[in-house]
Amino acid sequence: xxxxxxxxxxxxxxxxxxxxxxxxxxxxxxxxxxxxxxxxxxxxxxxxxxxxxxxxxxxxxxxxxxxxxxxxxxxxxxxxxxxxxxxxxxxxxxxxxxxxxxxxxxxxxxxxxxxxxxxxxxxxxxxxxxxxxxxxxxxxxxxxxxxxxxxxxxxxxxxxxxxxxxxxxxxxxxxxxxxxxxxxxxxxxxxxxxxxxxxxxxxxxxxxxxxxxxxxxxxxxxxxxxxxxxxxxxxxxxxxxxxxxxxxxxxxxxxx
Numbered sequence: 084x085x086x087x088x089x090x091x092x093x094x095x096x097x098x099x100x101x102x103x104x105x106x107x108x109x110x111x112x113x114x115x116x117x118x119x120x121x122x123x124x125x126x127x128x129x130x131x132x133x134x135x136x137x138x139x140x141x142x143x144x145x146x147x148x149x150x151x152x153x154x155x156x157x158x159x160x161x162x163x164x165x166x167x168x169x170x171x172x173x174x175x176x177x178x179x180x181x182x183x184x185x186x187x188x189x190x191x192x193x194x195x196x197x198x199x200x201x202x203x204x205x206x207x208x209x210x211x212x213x214x215x216x217x218x219x220x221x222x223x224x225x226x227x228x229x230x231x232x233x234x235x236x237x238x239x240x241x242x243x244x245x246x247x248x249x250x251x252x253x254x255x256x257x258x259x260x261x262x263x264x265x266x267x268x269x270x271x272x273x274x275x276x277x278x279x280x281x282x283x284x285x286x287x288x289x290x291x292x293x294x295x296x297x298x299x300x301x302x303x304x305x306x307x308x309x310x311x312x313x314x315x316x317x318x319x320x321x322x323x324x325x326x327x328x329x330x331x332x333x334x335x336x337x338x339x
Contacts, residue, residue: 084187087210089252091291092125094118097256098144099293101214102131105186110134112185113158114205114214115254116148123155135185138162139216140202141169145254165194166201177203195242197235198225204242211249215242220253221295222278223261224306226337232330239307239329247298258282258292264339265305268332271313274302305332 085106094100094117101114102125112135113122126133133156138146140163149160149171161183164176177183179194191206195218202225206213217225218235219242227235242251262279269275278299285292300307308314309325309332320328 087186087188087207087212089212089294090125090129091252091293092121093256093291094121095144099252099254099256099291100125101252102126102129103137103185103188103214104129104131105188108186110186112137113148113152114252115139115145115216116152117144117254119148119151122148122152132156133158136160136162137190137205137214138170138173139204139214139218139254140199141166142199142217145216146170163194163201163203165196165203166199169201193238193241195235195238197227197230197232197238200229202238206245206249208245211246212252213242213245213249214252216254218242219251219300219304219306220255220261221251221258221282221292221300222265222275222304223257223336224304224333227333232333233326235333236309236326236329242297243301243307245297247296247301249297250294251297251300252294256291256293258295259286264336265303267339268305268317268335269303269308269311269314270317272303272311278303 088104090102098117103112111131114137153172159174160172161175162170162173164178167176177192181192195202198217204215309328315321
């Protein structure tokens with residue numbers, strides 16, 4: 084069995100598009116559909132044929148290209164069962180605990196509500212690859228448009244249970260701004276300080292900061308570090324529940 088290939092490319096203003104390719108079966112999925120033109124260009128450059136779309140959630144910059152791509156290619160659209168009414172052209176509905184085969188690759192689905200009510204993530208456990216949409220970002224997490232802090236905290240716990248080596252493909256290039264905020268709530272974190280410097284250097288050269296790894300996020304992402312003593316001291320929440328610390332960090336980021 085060949086390892087799956089992932090191709091990342093910019094879309095819109097700050098989105099990333101992803102093509103997931105199974106070399107053995109020649110199948111290719113677009114993970115979300117932020118912009119049709121760049122997706123078609125990426126497919127053409129690699130000589131890949133679009134067979135699937137995997138939608139993480141319904142927002143226009145994630146599902147807006149569904150119908151045009153389906154009309155052009157006849158691809159199959161797989162998306163969240165809990166939000167099927169808002170996923171254009173959905174063919175296959177999936178949810179918590181579902182697994183499906185993509186060529187020789189096994190895709191595991193987890194429901195991660197918080198950013199939206201029906202958000203899901205796609206995980207390839209055998210290859211330590213995960214497409215997390217807008218649930219988790221490099222040093223950040225999604226805004227709580229349709230869910231509660233408790234829901235998002237529970238969703239993030241599912242991601243935290245994966246192996247540290249998991250490569251996290253998040254959907255936006257928000258890392259530099261996220262780092263600036265993270266330093267305000269976790270200022271003594273030396274790993275975070277070093278990473279912020281590295282991110283500045285990457286972005287100065289217009290290099291992507293995605294994918295990240297779960298290990299790196301555990302060290303530097305304040306939304307995953309509600310138990311960290313430094314963050315609790317900064318927020319004067321030493322005895323608070325982790326979910327309450329998370330909620331405070333999220334509220335502060337919303338106003339940052």
